[in-house]
Structure formats: structure tokens, C-alpha cells
Amino acid sequence: MSKIKIGQIGVGHGHAKGKIGVLQKLPDFEFVGIAEPDAELRRHAQQEKEFQGVTWMTEEQLLNVPGLAAVAVETRVDRLLDTAETCVDAGLHLHLDKPAGTSLPQFKRILDTAARKHLHVQMGYMYRYNPAIVMLRDFLRKGWLGEPFEIEAVMSKVLSTRKRGPVSRFRGGMMFELGCHLIDMVVGLIGRPEKVTSLARHVSPIQDDLNDNMLAIFEYPSALVSVRSSGVEVEGFARRHLTVCGLEGTCHIQPLDRPNLRVVFSRDRGSYRKERYQEVKIGGYARYVADLKDLARILRGEKEPDFSYEHDLQVQETVLRASGMPVDR
Numbered sequence: 001m002s003k004i005k006i007g008q009i010g011v012g013h014g015h016a017k018g019k020i021g022v023l024q025k026l027p028d029f030e031f032v033g034i035a036e037p038d039a040e041l042r043r044h045a046q047q048e049k050e051f052q053g054v055t056w057m058t059e060e061q062l063l064n065v066p067g068l069a070a071v072a073v074e075t076r077v078d079r080l081l082d083t084a085e086t087c088v089d090a091g092l093h094l095h096l097d098k099p100a101g102t103s104l105p106q107f108k109r110i111l112d113t114a115a116r117k118h119l120h121v122q123m124g125y126m127y128r129y130n131p132a133i134v135m136l137r138d139f140l141r142k143g144w145l146g147e148p149f150e151i152e153a154v155m156s157k158v159l160s161t162r163k164r165g166p167v168s169r170f171r172g173g174m175m176f177e178l179g180c181h182l183i184d185m186v187v188g189l190i191g192r193p194e195k196v197t198s199l200a201r202h203v204s205p206i207q208d209d210l211n212d213n214m215l216a217i218f219e220y221p222s223a224l225v226s227v228r229s230s231g232v233e234v235e236g237f238a239r240r241h242l243t244v245c246g247l248e249g250t251c252h253i254q255p256l257d258r259p260n261l262r263v264v265f266s267r268d269r270g271s272y273r274k275e276r277y278q279e280v281k282i283g284g285y286a287r288y289v290a291d292l293k294d295l296a297r298i299l300r301g302e303k304e305p306d307f308s309y310e311h312d313l314q315v316q317e318t319v320l321r322a323s324g325m326p327v328d329r
Contacts, residue, residue, distance in 0.1 A: 005067045070094065096122070104313075182227045
């Protein structure tokens with residue numbers, strides 16, 4: 001089976017190091033090289049172990065590699081959409097990291113161009129193929145949880161002083177930076193909310209403009225959803241969780257990065273006994289691997305995408321609303 005030629009543009013995204021490592025290791029891909037137009041970012045990256053041994057080139061050189069099929073866009077967030085648009089205009093499939101920039105109209109234009117050219121755009125939401133989330137989607141698809149009426153989602157960390165600066169450029173703060181992962185899951189589970197309320201606070205003693213304590217409330221006809229994200233929670237990784245309560249059962253996943261599930265159902269469901277919480281131990285999993293394997297299968301024509309252009313657009317609209325950011329420019 002021939003390998004898929006793929007390159008990477010950008011080192012400024014927080015996922016850039018992890019993505020390049022997976023792309024170089026997976027047998028599905030031939031990693032052709034990386035481009036970073038910012039000289040300072042490139043210089044720093046070239047000193048880091050994750051980028052040793054890779055071929056560096058200009059963006060123009062990368063986009064003109066013979067047989068290139070796809071590009072992973074891992075720039076700073078403020079450059080994601082411009083870079084993505086250049087790639088789809090060049091007829092290339094995309095792995096586009098999150099969140100999808102600040103301009104919903106530009107993101108829609110990119111998706112429309114991709115659809116017209118039959119190009120796949122895979123968003124870099126790292127929990128889509130988390131095995132616990134896959135199980136949760138299966139429970140909902142089978143109807144084992146019944147109609148969801150409550151979802152609680154939390155994703156926080158302590159953001160270092162150095163890392164607060166880039167995030168503080170965006171009014172959406174931690175909801176835009178981290179909460180977007182939760183929003184992708186919620187919209188994937190129960191769809192686009194009818195109403196979104198965004199609440200933002202700055203609570204750190206650090207004197208900057210970062211909204212580091214954020215809450216969004218989503219309203220649905222039969223469900224209420226709370227999404228929280230902060231940049232000041234001690235050992236926040238351990239408390240990252242997603243809980244879905246339905247009329248027929250509850251599923252609690254914690255922590256998200258080393259997932260375990262606690263589930264309870266109103267009646268016997270498969271191997272699960274009714275009205276008794278049971279634990280499903282999963283533990284660690286490697287980020288990005290399942291996502292990029294799925295990308296390879298889609299590009300080889302072995303399967304259809306699990307997430308549509310419309311889903312990704314609805315997620316981004318909801319991310320912007322939850323972050324208190326405009327959706328019309």
C-alpha cells in the first residue's frame with residue numbers, strides 16, 4: 001500500500017510537536033518536510049528534539065512537493081485559517097488544528113472550497129477518538145442512556161506565565177483555548193445548542209488580560225449543559241471530565257487524558273447490570289494516533305468521514321459564542 005505524502009506547516013501551535021512525531025512514525029504516511037515562515041519560531045524549533053532530522057523548506061517548496069496529498073496546519077492560532085485557505089486553494093487535504101481561528105465566515109469559505117474540490121478537512125480535536133468517548137457515543141447510539149438531560153464538562157490546567165500571553169490575545173481566553181475540545185464533544189453528542197451564555201472572569205493575581213476562569217451554559221429543548229475551562233486550577237488535568245446524564249443512565253469519564261468510565265443504567269444493558277455503577281478501566285492512550293490513522297483511511301477511500309463539514313462549522317460557531325466572540329466577521 002503506497003504511503004500518503006504529507007507535510008506540516010507551522011510549529012507555533014501547542015500540538016505541533018506531538019503531531020510531527022506521530023506523522024513520522026505512522027506507516028500510513030510519508031512525511032516530506034515542514035515549513036515555518038516565522039524565523040524566530042523556526043530557530044527555536046530547530047533546537048528541540050522533536051524537530052531533529054526533519055527536512056525544513058519554505059511554504060512554497062512544501063506546497064509544490066510532487067505527489068503531496070495533505071498538510072497538517074500547526075501554526076499559531078491567528079494564522080491557522082490563512083494557512084488552511086492557501087492549502088485548500090492548492091488542492092490539498094487538511095489536518096487543521098483547533099480552534100478554527102476567529103473568523104467564522106472565513107472558516108465556512110474554506111469548508112465550502114474543500115467540499116467543492118472533494119477535499120477532506122480533519123479538525124485537530126484530540127478527544128474525538130479517545131476510546132472512552134467512542135464508548136459514550138456508542139451508548140447514546142444504542143439508546144442505553146436514554147434522552148440526555150444534563151451534561152457537565154470541565155477541562156482546566158495551570159497555565160504558565162509564558163503561555164498566558166498568546167492565549168490572552170483572544171477575548172475567549174481559556175474557553176477558546178481549551179474549552180473548544182469540550183464543545184466539540186458536546187456538539188458531537190447532542191448537536192448545536194439553541195442558546196449559548198458565556199461568562200468570563202480574570203482571577204489570577206498575574207496582571208494580564210487573560211480570561212482565565214470561564215463558564216458557558218448551553219440550552220437545548222430537553223437538556224442543560226455546563227462547560228468550564230480555567231487556566232488556574234491546581235492539578236487540573238486530573239479533574240478533566242465529561243458527564244452525560246440521560247433518562248435511562250449516566251456515564252462519567254474522568255480524567256479525559258487517561259480515561260476511565262463509571263456507568264449506570266436503569267436496566268440490564270449488554271454485560272452491564274441495572275442500577276449499579278460499574279467501572280470500565282481504560283487508562284492511557286496515545287494522543288493523535290487514532291485521528292491520523294483515520295485520516296489515512298479516509299484519504300485512501302476506505303471509509304467516509306465521521307465528522308461532516310457542517311458539524312465542524314457548528315462546533316466553531318458554538319466555540320465562538322461560548323467564548324463571547326463574534327460570529328459575523
